[in-house]
Amino acid sequence: xxxxxxxxxxxxxxxxxxxxxxxxxxxxxxxxxxxxxxxxxxxxxxxxxxxxxxxxxxxxxxxxxxxxxxxxxxxxxxxxxxxxxxxxxxxxxxxxxxxxxxxxxxxx
Amino acid sequence: xxxxxxxxxxxxxxxxxxxxxxxxxxxxxxxxxxxxxxxxxxxxxxxxxxxxxxxxxxxxxxxxxxxxxxxxxxxxxxxxxxxxxxxxxxxxxxxxxxxxxxxxxxxxxxxxxx
Numbered sequence: 001x002x003x004x005x006x007x008x009x010x011x012x013x014x015x016x017x018x019x020x021x022x023x024x025x026x027x028x029x030x031x032x033x034x035x036x037x038x039x040x041x042x043x044x045x046x047x048x049x050x051x052x053x054x055x056x057x058x059x060x061x062x063x064x065x066x067x068x069x070x071x072x073x074x075x076x077x078x079x080x081x082x083x084x085x086x087x088x089x090x091x092x093x094x095x096x097x098x099x100x101x102x103x104x105x106x107x108x
Numbered sequence: 109x110x111x112x113x114x115x116x117x118x119x120x121x122x123x124x125x126x127x128x129x130x131x132x133x134x135x136x137x138x139x140x141x142x143x144x145x146x147x148x149x150x151x152x153x154x155x156x157x158x159x160x161x162x163x164x165x166x167x168x169x170x171x172x173x174x175x176x177x178x179x180x181x182x183x184x185x186x187x188x189x190x191x192x193x194x195x196x197x198x199x200x201x202x203x204x205x206x207x208x209x210x211x212x213x214x215x216x217x218x219x220x221x222x
Binding site: 031032034036042043044045046049089091092093094095096097098100101 | 156209
C-alpha cells in the first residue's frame with residue numbers, strides 16, 4: 001500500500017462548481033498534513049496546512065480524519081485559475097511524503 | 109529574489125557524464141531536501157539534510173550523492189548519469205521549529221540524460 005494515495009483525476013468541473021478531493025495515508029503516526037498546489041512545470045506551493053479541527057481559507061476547506069486516515073480538500077465556487085494539480089502531503093518529524101496529485105481542470 | 113534558488117534550470121547531458129545540481133537558500137532554514145518528480149510517480153525524496161553534518165538517504169538515493177557545503181547550500185550529484193535519471197528535480201527547505209515540515213521549493217531543474 002502506498003504511504004499516500006490520491007485519485008490522479010483529472011477532475012473536469014465547470015466554473016462555479018464545488019469539488020472535493022480525498023487523500024488516504026497509511027502511517028497512523030503521521031503528524032503533519034498539507035495540501036500543495038502545483039501548476040504545470042512549476043514548483044509545488046503550499047495551499048494550506050490541515051488541522052484536526054478542520055480549517056478554512058476563503059473558498060478552500062481542509063479536513064483531517066485521523067480515525068479513518070484521510071484528509072480532504074473542498075473547493076467552492078471554482079475559478080478558472082484553480083486549474084492545477086493538488087498534492088496531498090503527509091509527514092512527521094523527519095520528512096514528508098507526497099501523493100501523486102489530483103489534476104483539476106475548471107472549464108468555462 | 110527567490111528564497112530557494114536552483115541552478116541550472118535546464119540541463120541536457122549524455123549517459124555516463126557527471127553532473128551537479130546546485131541549491132542555495134536565503135530562508136535561514138536548517139533542513140534541505142532533494143526530490144525528483146516523474147509523471148505518474150509524484151515527488152520522491154532522494155536525500156535530505158538537517159544540518160551540515162547530518163545527511164540522510166531518501167527512498168531513491170541509488171545513483172546520487174549530495175554535499176551540504178554550508179547551511180545555505182546543498183548540491184546533488186549524479187556520478188554517472190543514465191537515461192532513467194531524466195526527470196524534474198526540486199530542492200526544498202523546511203524549518204521544523206518555525207512551521208513544522210512545510211516544504212519551500214526552488215523552481216526546479218529539468219534534466220535530460222541522452
